[in-house]
Amino acid sequence: MTSDDENRLGSTRIRDLLVIALVAGVALWIVIRYNYGAFPSLPWPAGVSLYILAVIEFVTGFVVRARVAGRDIGRARGQLHPIAVARVMVLAKASAILGAVAAGGWVGVLVFLLNNGLLDAARADRPAAVVGAVGGVVLAVAAVWLEHCCRAPDDPESDTDASDAAPA
Structure with missing residues (x-):
């Protein structure tokens, strides 16, 4: 491995x-x-923002994927600037981490709430925990999809890591 590969x-x-x-x-x-x-x-709409982010990233993934596949990346007017693709990639990485934190955190809360089924408050908080946990998973999946869409078609890593980086 060269120094460039280690810092990539x-x-x-x-x-x-x-x-x-x-x-x-x-x-x-x-x-x-x-x-x-x-x-x-916990109000049940607490995790709704995760779904909104996931939809935005999922749609952005299709747009970027079409531009990359059509080789419509460049500095010319009407093309998607390479820096914009890099920024979208960073957004995808950050959102994947946010989705993992949200999913894990909400699952941790849900496990506590399921173990305290006798408390009325715990039963009332379960829907919010489920909405948040599922929203975190959906955001992480959408972010990994968006990251996958940012790859260049001739990227040698896209074939070797496709099973590890993107959902099937």
């Missing part, structure tokens, strides 16, 4: 997102376990 930004790996989700889930479970009474009730 690689694709987001699913296992890294799973580790992030696991750490966030354990951390939130610990926080909620010892401080549940101090929190207000």
Whole structure:
């Protein structure tokens, strides 16, 4: 491996997102376990922003994918600037991490709520935790999809890491 390969930004790996989700889930479970009474009730729309971001990134993925496939990337008027593609790639990486943190955190809260089924407050908070957990997963999947769409068609890594970087 050369120095350039070591410093190169690689694709987001699913296992890294799973580790992030696991750490966030354990951390939130610990926080909620010892401080549940101090929190207000969880409204179910709390995780809706994750779905909105996921839809935006999913649609952006199709736009970028079409431009990349049509080789419509460049500095000419009407083309997608390469810096814009790089910015979209950074957005996708950050959103994948956000989705993993949100999914893991909400699952940690949900595990606590399911274990405290006798409390009316815990039963009332479950829908919000489910909406948030699913929203985090949806955002992470959309972000990985967007990142995959930013790859150049002749990228040698796109064939070798396709199973690790993008959903089937």
